[in-house]
Structure formats: structure tokens, C-alpha cells
Amino acid sequence: DAGITQSPRHKVTETGTPVTLRCHQTENHRYMYWYRQDPGHGLRLIHYSYGVKDTDKGEVSDGYSVSRSKTEDFLLTLESATSSQTSVYFCAISAGTVGYEQYFGPGTRLTVT
Amino acid sequence: AQSVTQPDIHITVSEGASLELRCNYSYGATPYLFWYVQSPGQGLQLLLKYFSGDTLVQGIKGFEAEFKRSQSSFNLRKPSVHWSDAAEYFCAVADGGYNKLIFGAGTRLAVHP
Numbered sequence: 001d002a003g004i005t006q007s008p009r010h011k012v013t014e015t016g017t018p019v020t021l022r023c024h025q026t027e028n029h030r031y032m033y034w035y036r037q038d039p040g041h042g043l044r045l046i047h048y049s050y051g052v053k054d055t056d057k058g059e060v061s062d063g064y065s066v067s068r069s070k071t072e073d074f075l076l077t078l079e080s081a082t083s084s085q086t087s088v089y090f091c092a093i094s095a096g097t098v099g100y101e102q103y104f105g106p107g108t109r110l111t112v113t
Numbered sequence: 114a115q116s117v118t119q120p121d122i123h124i125t126v127s128e129g130a131s132l133e134l135r136c137n138y139s140y141g142a143t144p145y146l147f148w149y150v151q152s153p154g155q156g157l158q159l160l161l162k163y164f165s166g167d168t169l170v171q172g173i174k175g176f177e178a179e180f181k182r183s184q185s186s187f188n189l190r191k192p193s194v195h196w197s198d199a200a201e202y203f204c205a206v207a208d209g210g211y212n213k214l215i216f217g218a219g220t221r222l223a224v225h226p
Binding site for chain 2: 031033035040041042043044045048050056058090092094096097098099100101102103104105106107
């Protein structure tokens with residue numbers, strides 16, 4: 001299995017509080033991604049990174065920000081959590097683009113009350 | 114816009130029966146296609162991928178998929194299903210230069226003994 005960990009694995013927070021999810025990899029892969037999984041929608045891309053300090057928005061980026069200060073860590077922040085951000089969040093990594101698959105972490109289940 | 118459609122939300126098969134999960138994509142250029150499997154409470158595992166060449170691709174766990182450009186389809190098949198195949202299956206297409214994935218909504222497979 002690819003060396004990807006996510007922390008925390010479960011979190012319950014209140015509306016309006018900031019939340020940071022961490023993705024850590026030991027594969028030294030250049031590309032990292034954050035997805036959210038919701039019933040009926042599959043997985044949708046929130047943000048991605050193509051190098052240290054290089055990030056861009058995905059399909060559902062509103063209300064989220066990211067940072068990547070080291071190759072191995074990709075942080076997802078919800079500045080002010082809302083109930084609509086209750087979801088399961090997955091981090092993925094890839095060694096390249098064309099011809100490369102993504103490897104997924106175990107996920108973080110976030111509940112916003 | 115690029116999209117992936119999995120027409121079947123739930124499928125139930127008997128153990129030992131054959132399986133076909135449907136996937137249709139909309140993509141302007143040559144698609145790079147993937148099938149992932151997710152067991153309950155787990156992350157996603159890559160079953161197989163198509164980039165070019167042979168239109169019939171073999172994957173892990175006895176799965177195969179056939180790319181049909183004329184039908185914009187990439188259906189997943191298995192000749193004999195095992196109870197351990199019960200899971201959710203996602204089809205995805207890579208979008209753009211940074212290998213961002215667009216997922217279908219998923220098909221949940223139940224296997225009856």
C-alpha cells in the first residue's frame with residue numbers, strides 16, 4: 001500500500017469553527033489531491049497541488065483552503081465549518097500526470113453539528 | 114464538460130454469477146479511464162486503468178474492463194463473483210494536465226450467497 005496517512009480519522013466540530021485536516025505521504029510523490037465523498041456524488045475534487053507551494057482549485061473549492069509547505073504534507077482547512085461540509089474527505093497522491101494512477105488515503109470522516 | 118455516468122446505483126448478484134458494471138464518459142480527447150473499488154469504511158483501491166493500446170484491460174482480483182470508443186463506455190466485468198466482491202465501485206476519467214479525476218456516482222454491489 002502507498003504510504004498515505006490522514007489525520008484525524010474522525011472529527012466532530014461545531015458550525016463556525018475552523019478545522020484543518022492533514023494528509024501525509026512517505027512516497028515523495030509530486031502531486032497531491034483532496035476530494036470529498038458524498039452519497040450520490042461519488043468523489044469530487046476540492047483542491048490539488050502540483051508541487052511545494054503550488055496549488056489550485058478543484059470543482060468544489062468554495063469554503064476550503066489548502067497549503068503545502070513540504071512535499072510530504074498537504075493540509076486542507078475549513079475556515080469556518082458549515083453543516084454542508086459534513087462529508088468524508090480523501091487525500092490522494094500521484095507520481096505523475098498522464099499515465100499515472102492516484103493512490104488514496106484511508107479518509108477522514110468530518111461531522112459539522 | 115467532462116463527466117462520468119454510472120447508470121446503476123445498486124446491483125445485486127448471486128455468488129458465482131457473472132458481473133458487468135456500466136460506465137459511460139463524456140470527454141473530448143483520448144480518455145484515461147480508471148475503475149476503483151471501495152470496501153465499507155475504507156479508502157479507494159485501483160482495480161484497473163486504460164491509457165491506450167488494447168481495449169480490453171485486465172486488473173486485479175479477476176476484473177477486466179473493455180474500452181469502447183464508439184459507445185463512450187468502459188464497462189467493468191468479472192466472470193464469477195465472490196462474496197468478498199461486495200463493495201462500491203467507481204469509474205473515473207482523468208481530466209487535464211494535472212491528472213485530476215472526475216468520478217461517477219458509484220455502483221454499490223451486493224452479493225447473495
